[in-house]
Amino acid sequence: MSTPTTTGVMTDRVAWTSRFADFWELTKPRIVAMELITIAMGFYLAAGSQWSPLVLVATLLGTGLVAGSASTLNMWLERDLDAMMVRTANRPLPAGRVVPWHAVVYGLLLLAGGVALLAIGPGAPTLTLGLICWCLYVVIYTPLKTRSTLNTAVGAASGSLPIVMGWVAAGGKLDWVGCALFGVLYLWQYPHFMAIAWRCKDDYQRGGYVMSTTVDPSGRRAGQLAIIGSLLLIPVSLVPIMVSDSMLLSSAYAIWCVLLAGVYLWASVVFARSPGDVSSRLLLRASLIYLPCWILGLFLVAI
Numbered sequence: 001m002s003t004p005t006t007t008g009v010m011t012d013r014v015a016w017t018s019r020f021a022d023f024w025e026l027t028k029p030r031i032v033a034m035e036l037i038t039i040a041m042g043f044y045l046a047a048g049s050q051w052s053p054l055v056l057v058a059t060l061l062g063t064g065l066v067a068g069s070a071s072t073l074n075m076w077l078e079r080d081l082d083a084m085m086v087r088t089a090n091r092p093l094p095a096g097r098v099v100p101w102h103a104v105v106y107g108l109l110l111l112a113g114g115v116a117l118l119a120i121g122p123g124a125p126t127l128t129l130g131l132i133c134w135c136l137y138v139v140i141y142t143p144l145k146t147r148s149t150l151n152t153a154v155g156a157a158s159g160s161l162p163i164v165m166g167w168v169a170a171g172g173k174l175d176w177v178g179c180a181l182f183g184v185l186y187l188w189q190y191p192h193f194m195a196i197a198w199r200c201k202d203d204y205q206r207g208g209y210v211m212s213t214t215v216d217p218s219g220r221r222a223g224q225l226a227i228i229g230s231l232l233l234i235p236v237s238l239v240p241i242m243v244s245d246s247m248l249l250s251s252a253y254a255i256w257c258v259l260l261a262g263v264y265l266w267a268s269v270v271f272a273r274s275p276g277d278v279s280s281r282l283l284l285r286a287s288l289i290y291l292p293c294w295i296l297g298l299f300l301v302a303i
């Protein structure tokens with residue numbers, strides 16, 4: 001009878017670790033992590049003094065699973081196009097490290113787990129939003145990417161709903177504040193994505209994607225959309241002031257929001273005036289700084 005050698009056990013361990021890493025990558029973990037932070041923030045803002053830690057955990061885990069499922073099925077649907085683009089060619093499916101039907105089963109299992117958690121935890125309103133979000137991303141946004149630049153308007157909606165899911169899960173109504181949370185995330189995505197759409201325009205062209213920068217390679221249209229998004233962020237990001245009773249905290253929040261959106265607007269203008277490698281990197285960085293900083297501001301205003 002043969003016994004497993006140390007080398008054999010080590011090789012198995014490495015193989016399992018890289019398999020785990022491939023399935024993990026299918027969920028686009030960095031975007032999901034950022035979404036989870038927005039969900040926690042939405043929940044925190046709506047929760048009064050009485051809130052259930054179990055509902056919070058179920059909302060975070062459930063939405064995380066539904067979002068991971070959406071990303072996995074998005075990658076499955078786009079596996080052939082991803083193979084044509086430099087940025088995505090080494091993803092688990094186009095690189096052949098995960099078999100397509102395994103990804104489908106995995107994506108559906110994640111969806112089932114997420115639906116169960118959202119049903120048991122926060123309940124029907126949050127679950128309904130989660131399913132709408134999933135459909136927007138997988139069923140509408142993904143096929144629309146090769147057909148119309150309207151894809152960004154739809155993708156941005158799926159990126160903005162999770163913060164509302166957190167808000168609703170903690171008992172928030174779809175009032176001014178609930179809509180403003182959606183609005184900030186929605187508008188934030190325009191400069192964020194316009195920077196990426198510029199940086200990846202050759203890739204998008206190779207994959208046959210219809211993006212603002214492939215229909216207008218001068219970058220004019222992308223620049224205009226980035227400016228409109230960051231400009232509108234100034235008034236919309238001020239609406240959540242309504243959750244605070246403190247004059248001091250609301251004033252500090254207002255100044256913070258105007259400052260953040262001002263920097264974002266400045267980066268958008270720099271990009272619009274001269275679309276290029278440096279200006280698009282600046283805008284992408286500004287977008288990745290804006291979001292956590294705005295969330296920090298919300299945290300403080302709701303103390």
Ligand code: HEM
Nearest residue numbers: 030031034035038087152155156159160189192193196288
């Ligand atoms: C229309 C909507 C969106 C599109 C098309 C989009 C697209 C992308 C793409 C293609 C990248 C990779 C950039 C690169 O490789 O250089 C990226 C990065 C990123 N996105 Fe977005 N995004 C959108 C919305 C969102 C939302 C809603 C969030 C989270 C709340 C988010 C968070 C991030 C983060 C944290 C990164 C940097 C980490 C990474 O490269 O994975 N994005 N986005």
Ligand SMILES: CC(C)=CCC/C(C)=C/CC/C(C)=C/COP(=O)(O)OP(=O)(O)O
Nearest residue numbers: 066067070071074130133134155156158159
């Ligand atoms: C609850 C739930 C379903 C949440 C969904 C949250 C989510 C995954 C938002 C992503 C937003 C978005 C449009 C990302 C870009 O995808 P892309 O396909 O353009 O990116 P890629 O080119 O890197 O594949």
